[in-house]
Amino acid sequence: MSVASTASYQCIRRNGDVVPFAPDKISVALSKAFLAVLGSEAGGSSRLRDEVEHLTATVVAALIRRRPEGGPIHIEDIQDQVELALMRAGEQEVARAYVLYRERRAAERRAAREALGLAAAPTLHVTRADGSRAPLDLDRMATLVHTACIGLEADTDPAAILGDTLKNLYDGVSEAEVGRAVVMCARQMIERDPAYDKVTARLLLDSIRGEVLGRHVAQTDMAALYADAFPGAIQRGIQAELLDPRLGEFDLARLGQALNADADLQFGYLGLQTLYDRYFLHIEGRRIELPQTFFMRVAMGLALNEAERNDRAIEFYRVLSSFDFMSSTPTLFNAGTLHSQLSSCYLTTLGDDLTEIFDGIKENALLSKYAGGLGNDWTPVRSLGSHIKGTNGKSQGVVPFLKVANDTAVAVNQGGKRKGAVCAYLETWHADIEEFLELRKNTGDDRRRTHDMNTANWVPDLFMQRVMEDGPWSLFSPSETPDLHDLTGKAFARRYAEYEAMGERGELRVYKRLRALDLWRKMLTMLFETGHPWLTFKDPCNLRSPQQHMGVVHSSNLCTEITLNTSDSEIAVCNLGSVNLANHIRNGQLDDAKLAGTVRTAMRMLDNVIDLNFYPVEKARNANMRHRPVGMGLMGFQDALHALGLAYGSDAAVEFADRSMESIAYHAYWASTSLAEERGTYQTYDGSLWSRGILPHDSLDLLAESRGGWLEVDRSTTLDWDRLRARIKQFGMRNSNCLAIAPTATIANIIGVSASIEPTYKNLFVKSNLSGEFTVVNEYLVRDLKRLGLWDKVMLADLKYFDGDLGPIERIPAEVKALYATAFDLDPSWLVEAASRRQKWIDQAQSLNLYMAGASGKKLDTLYKHAWVRGLKTTYYLRTLAATSAEKSTGRGGELNAVPVAAPPAVPATDMKFCSIDNPDCESCQ
Template structure:
């Protein structure tokens, strides 16, 4: 058992009671607790005030002993069972003891001594750090020069400015320096700072804006050829913009018609402060996929990108500059955002601005491969695709021209899948296609397995989407636990163009003919089993999606123009298609968050945004380049 604090206070400095107590030094080392050192420190403080003669008197020594015991008692009261004290805590207790006993001059001398020692330690630490860190050299424009740490620190501090107290430059700088090596190219230094900031996003989401600003610095340096501070970007944007349009036209990237705009007026309308709105993922995505480049060197700055899109959409306007600025305002403020194809291609030589194309594939070889060719052409210029394959005859169906049997729809879908991979929108993103098949098609069970990771890979489509096109009659049969009949579409050609009660009458009539042996091939399955397999595949692979034929057609405002045979790639558009009609949808997104004012939806601003957005979408229809 350790001695009580009162006993320990009167024990001699060499008594083993102090073995239960230890001191943590500033470098983290743990040493034995030696009360005699407290007495020595206090005596030095008295010497500083009273001189050597006054301090040598018996009364001063007695005072120091009493004060030392007082400090020891106070420390041990806080740790009656033994423990550790930090050296700073001990010194704080000495200061407190001197002040409480009325020795204010001595306490002052002790405080000054502590401060002086703290400064000496800081200087020593800085000197040792500089000695430990050799000067890093970087490769900058072919020259080997010392890394300007102060400049790098200033860049990182400016990236963190105004983002709150939780976003600090120190950890970014420390992580950046940790990943550098002697002779590193300067571009890699900037990349290291971006990666360092990016790793901190999970600690505080606001680091995403600091990361975006560091990326913005490298984008400006790549395009402008020099470092330009944010404060100078207004003037610099105005200077750069006319040259950017000219360079884009010369490189055969932009429509020469853009040169007929008042480029100085449009350049002056650019707002560089909106560059700071980007988070990291948004800006990095624009840089990787959207900004125009000449042989992988970017030529398009963020605000120039928005203005180029706006100019492309205002080509047919009477007052083109005013309209372009109006369109630029809603885009650059993120109030409204055009679809990806519009952002990719607006103002270019091939301005394919529409989002999705819906087609229905005929049941003949010419038509099938013509549809695949059209898929490739539309995908080349960033169109999303929705194909209705219900009309193509099933596996085992008779082919009159060759007196053979069909291989069904699946082999063709494998070609569609590989076409989407091969024609990948100019390397900007993967081709995107969704295939729809009605639930009564004889190949439906194999269709359900297209996205499985097991089985014959020649009958799998890992890179495209699939969707069921389900009539209400099937769902009724599921609920009634009745059978469901599967047909080849060449034997039941009118089912494709029927829905609702009309579809049910025709379907039941075909079932009766099949029961009499008049339709082959034909198969009957329990509807519940087929539904269970649909759900199993949906849970396992995420495909095929569940979409409903009758719901889409009953609610279609265009029933006079034909039947809706499928939706689009994202299943939000339902438009009628036929051999002569390719459905096209043009999309844009209103950012409702930008229209909230005082916790309420700002209807006036929303109305203005939607009016402008609808004008832009109307112009898409007029200007659009149709690849087919």
């Protein structure tokens, strides 16, 4: 065995040190064992030298077979293999001498521990699950901690973790508590250095392996064990009636061999804990999945209908396990199971009679049951005071029904995994709009409040033009103006003017005229005070929709990124997943070739969801099968900027937003037309903008023509769109819609990158979600502070004191402060500018949160008008922070003892916070 062939291996010593793997030390140990039995006179024997050389080669070969990819091997594993080699060679006496030698050395180590004051440690006992007691295995604990720190030695202190853990143990502690104690001790150190985040995850992984496998397994053994255990795990899931029996028809042995055990080492603590708590399948509370088993199960579930299902499952597994792409939460929950509800979003339109309304609420419940988020268009429901022909009475309006929908969403909790979530949309001309604005207020008649439902304004361009020109605005009941619901652009404006004239002549029962600017100010006031309703724009969503020949987009979805047609016969469905942009930065630039491969595979996975999906209602199946829309998005945008050394608030970042989105769009549309070549176009392709040669960025012309101004959008391109246009003309498109940028809060947590297109919230904070609270430290900032020699205890204390804000910390250079400016440091216009560049390429929309420190009516007015003029289709949450809340006393006190929670500090009542980041009570963030 040559030295070169073992160069990629290391040896973990018992003290945790990692040294180069040295086969000659195995030879020395074997020689000593033989000499102890045969005597020193045998030392010069050529036969002995040959035997030692042969046994050494046997041991090394066995170790390499167990870990063919290289890496660290623990000294105990090496010595175990020496024992086995001696016994297999028939050298029983020498093997016995070697065992006695190991026992003697173990005793010496125990004595050395006692001399160092650790004599009390062996007196600690652990209580096993069966109630029996055993001495605490300090050696195993030390090995576990040191192994978890491999590759991170420069930034971590295994002895500190071990010492803190021992301080928290007591005689009779349960085995489970020991595992939790070591995880918690490492977790507390994450604020010291982000490297401890991965250490904590690895320690948690050991506990998860113990639960799933029934025993603790070293990372070095997982490559072989994953392959051996995978077929049994799938069969257990099938027998427990959790998994689709068709998964048993795959080549499970081959798929098991494809599992990459080292991919487990990518996880941060938050990501792995989230998977364990909410995603891994379990039988009576005991998990049956490990991370790579989980990803392969999802991949198999998405490959069920593929002709080459094993090849495709491996292809899908690789993009998931590498964190290059991640499917949405419903897909991860349910792929490969007996209830394969894989879609993320449903959009419905409710009708204007009791049967239709309560049918719609029933559909909400059925759709929500299996983890779908809902967007409801309530505009057709007649307003307060409208005539009811059947009873000759007056309507109570839309609000009482919204209350019922709100309570239904709370009652149906998505299989116990997360609360139901719904967003109600109402057009700005509806006569109940002023009451709708107040639904989330904490004062007033609680029977006309919806404290759990999200709400959004569906705003026509005509209203925004009236606001810009300080013109009048009129409100109607849809029972008297039903066609406004289905009209857009200039057609809407013409018919709206006709209804205004009718109202002025007294020809309408329900009619109110007010100043557009007054309603606009009330909209902004409610958005500021309650966080709702969100502002979403009807006409850009419709005039740029590829499917406008099939009907009207009446609303967006729960998170404002989906813009699909709905009708009384179709419930729009969208299937989501997101590319990890940060994983596609290489050598200081976007790796377009890798991105193309990831997008191609991701689009195939998303298209497969449509055919595999469980549809709770037939209207959803009908829409999805006819139009086949998907919504591929992105996450890790802020991480990508950090990798490129770009500040979010800069022209360079806006340009990167443009060029990266152009690349994703180009490859996504190319992938869809390639799928059309292979599988055929979607049913309603003819007549679409695609079929007319109008690509999403071309559709800006349609919006500009309709507005007659009020549109300022960059129109630059860099790729060969004519070539793609020609290919679409030849083969068509497989999917009516391809792109939508979702919030990605949970899946971004899983893979450890910034959510969606979000800027950094804080450089140091505690993130709260349904799995608990997790310290988050900006690893890029820490990296740069280390490079500058500025990362120390004082810097950590300053970051904690100033809530992760770098501004008040004088010794941080200005260029570093600019690079790591947080969400509330940025002028929100930068967010709008970057979003405008992306929206140019996207055939749906994006979940765009807006952040504002020191919010005021004037600032909000400017910001949202700017968003409309820049052509945005939708906006999402408005998050505000008082300007005064960032100011702190220069004194130092007890505030240094804890990292602040995610919610901003207390703010005056006139400058309210609406939704904290990843608030566990806010399911739209999950």
